[in-house]
Amino acid sequence: MTTPADRSVPLLPDNSVWLRGMRWWHVGFYTVLSVVVLVVLLLVDGDWTRAAMLVALGVLATAYPFLTRLQHLGSWRPTAYVVLLVCTVGLSAFLSSYGAILLFVAFPQIWMFSNTPRRGLVATAILCVVVAMGQLNLTGTDPENLRSVGLQVLVSFLGSSMIGLWIYKIIDQSEDRGQLIASLEATRAELAEAHKQQGAMAERERMSREIHDTLAQGFTSIVMLTEAAQARLRRAPTGGGIPGELAAIGETARENLREARALIASAGPSQLQGGDLLGALRRLGEATGRDGRRAEVFLPDVLPPLTSPEQIAVLRCAQEALSNVRRHSHAEEVRLTVDTQGGNLVLMVSDNGRGFPQEDSNGGYGLTSMRTRLAEISGTLAVDSAPGHGTRVTMTVPLAPHATGEIPKP
Known part of the structure; x- marks a missing residue:
């Protein structure tokens, strides 16, 4: 606990309980x-005595506004006022004897303007002794x-000290509580700002994953289809087979446009707008087979109930896995199984492509994105691959207790 003596000048804020x-x-x-002045004028005998008391009271009243500024409680002014008081x-x-009336304000003010409790006790003791000597x-x-007189001094000192120390402690605790x-308010504001920044970063990361899993993959497909069409055109200048390639390019571009609009609207994947995950997976498999490789899709007639985040994660992971097959595997066959x-x-994507070393399965933005998506729904990702032996990617999503019925084998 801090005391006013421990603080530097200016000591107290404008909203301090002392100042209020x-x-x-x-x-x-x-x-x-004013009451004491009236008593002196009406009841005190002797012109010299009356004049001396009025001068003393006038000096005290005049000095009071200049010496009792609590913003500078650690300076010399309050101490000078206590001495004058x-x-x-x-x-x-x-x-x-009427001068003792001033004790009603003297005792509280000593405790207000003393820098420490010890100084308050000393000033109270001196005041009691001086007043006692005057009465005697x-x-x-x-x-x-x-x-x-001795009994009055003792009672006055004990009463003033007890009340003064108690009030001093209460005020000090109030100041500490205010600090x-x-x-706490400053810490709460910092936490709110940190949560805001964390949310913004999470949203940017989510958008990065969405763009990578949709638009980037779509543009990659367009590039690959365009290159295939160009190669076919070089081999057959008459343009045989080109319309099919152009149709695939157009369909991929339209799909990318739908995904872009869905991202702008902050909706789910465009393939899931109707809630048909099986249809979306089937179309993914069909799109993978457009460039000449054999694509097999084994899906059940119905899926167990899945939440929207689970459906999005499953679809995006399947998109990424099939995109990796098209871009990197050089596979002739690919299989998607649910x-x-x-x-x-369990969703599995396997191919008979060139594969890659198992130790490389932890790298790459695509695999990291898949693991992150699955982790958000308590799912896992397993990659099994070896050079020359193809790749198998297995995505596992835990089902709710009421949705664990076995899916009929295709």
């Missing part, structure tokens, strides 16, 4: 001071007066 409550203390101080109250107690000076020092709340095994949906 000070306006009422100002009103109370000047009210009591003790002197004024003590002088008034020496001159008249007026009433005499006989044993009865000594006992009476803690401000710190089955259920042990409560899981």
Whole structure:
């Protein structure tokens, strides 16, 4: 816990609990001071005594606004005011018994403007002693007066000290709590900004995967089909077979356009707009066989219930696997199979292409994207390949307990 003495000047913020409550203390101080002035004018005998008390009260009232600025609680001003306050109250107690009325504001102000609790205790003790000496000076020092004044001083000191220390602790805790709340609010704002940035990064990563799995693959297919058409044209200048290649290019371009519109609208894959995952997988297999390789697709009549994220992940992974076959495998045959095994949906894409070393199965953006997509739905990806022995990619998606019925074999 920090204390005002530990802080540098300026000490207190504008919304400090000390400052918010000070306006009422100002009103109370000047009210009591006005009452004392009225009492002095009406009840105090002796012109010299009356004049001395009024001058002392006037000096205190004049110095009060300039020395009691809590924003500078660690400077010399509040300490100077406490010294002036003790002197004024003590002088008034020496001159008249009515001077003790000032104790109503003196005790609270000592604790307000003392930098530390220790200084508050010392100032309170000095004030009690000075007032007691003034009362004894007026009433005499006989044993009865000594006992009476001594008891009053002791009670006043204990009461003021207990209340002052308690209030000081409450105010100090309020300041610490305010600092803690401000710190928590700042931390909450930082966390909100971090979550916002994390969400933006996740969205960018998702869009990157979508573009890679749709538009990039489509453009690759267009390039490959165009190159095949050009090669056919060179071999047969009359253009035999070219219309088929052009039709495939046109269909792929239209599919890319649909995917682009779906991405702009933040919808799911265009192939799934009707909720037909089986149809989308079948069309993928057919598109893979357009460039002359043999494509076999083994699908069940129905699929177990899948959520939208699961359907999208399965379709995108199948797209990526078949795209890899077209671009890299040089395979003559490719097979796409969907089955259920042990409560899981299993989608397998295999080819008889050139394959690649097994240690390379962890690299590449495409395979990494597939693993990421499947991990988001608690699925897994397994790649089995070897040079000259083709490649088999197996995607496993756990099914809900009510959707684990075995799919009939094709």
